[in-house]
Amino acid sequence: MNIFRTFLESSIAAQIIMALLAIFSIWSWAIFLKKLFDFSKVKKMSKRFMSTYRFHQHTKELENMGPLLNDNPYGRILRNGVEEFKRLKLGKRIAAPEQNPQSPPGSVMEELSDNIRLAMERTKLSELTELEKSLPTLSTFVSVSPFLGLLGTVWGVMQAFLDIRLRGSAHITIVAPGISDALITTVYGLLVAIPALIFYNIFRARVNSYSAELDQFINEVFARLRKELLFRQ
């Protein structure tokens, strides 16, 4: 089967549909390659960060991790958490217990410490948004491509029946070429949709697992900073 001959011999409608599907295919593979590159980069950087992070016991040491705090999601979450921690500790906002002597000591601090978690959660969301970028486009290709292929097929079958009416014959030699051309667009639609669906599922699963890992990290950092805020004032 010569794909170029099939393309050239098809009707204009089928050619437009096949061209659109080719664009979708190129686009979806580009998204796949970009995401593959992004995820491998994030994984590499995060691994490097975590191996350094385990050796720093004190908060002051965390501040001195340098570029490791900027080049990966874990680092950026930690940086924002530590910055919020510093603001709470040094910003004189912890004078609340003196203003309201009835409240138990440390209760305001405990409430304010939630700000650290919120700052880290906010960073996590922006990181996940960045990782999820282009996934909706991929999802659109998954759902649209088979329908577009089907449209081409229905159009081709319609043309074949029109030929039958014009020629006044339903012989196989008249019907078969039209049907064969028509089915090609469905094949192309599926060829675009199937890889795109696989890519989408792979990256969706990766984003989900990454989100869980970041949650775990946030809990760990929060517990550490909260402890320091409450007991080392």
Next chain:
Amino acid sequence: MNRFHFISAFVHLLIFSVLLLASRSVKPIPKIEVYKVSIAPLPQPKILSIEEPVPEEEIEKEIPKEKAPPKEKSSPVKTEKKKLEKSEKIIKKGLPDIKPKIYTGSGRGFTYSYYLNILLNKINKNWHNPYKGKDIVLKSTVYFEVDKKGKIYNVRLEESSGDNMYNETTIRAVTLAKKLPPLPKEFADDYLKVHLEFLTAQ
């Protein structure tokens, strides 16, 4: 557009070129050559005469249709008796079971017998009569047009024989002919109208 789009486009081009090369390298299925050898002359088929009494009821129903004059909606058409006679002679010789009634676009006659012979031979080659040698008489008329370049178009069944399979074979025979030699240069009209009657022979 980023570098990944270019990489993806390049990979697609690569795959397409590989597929193209692969499809070119596949050898086409060789056509089997058929040699026809006639050891003894075959008995010539007899055309069922219209006047002859036919015992079967079905055949009787078909015969009046043959008697009916050809229907021509567009213009008053001249039937050329000479042409018909010639075609009848061809039938008697055992060539095709085909009766052509040929008119020009403007309704004038067509006087080029050599062209008619080519037309009939070509169509006859493509026609496989499913009832050959059987006691069934059927007649269908196929209408088509031939342009100056000899291209056949507007093929349609003008008169049904009542048997779909038989109708299909007659349309197929004309459709497969596709192209004929260009119409004679002296022929002034733009196209030729052909009403072709296909008859089964006993």
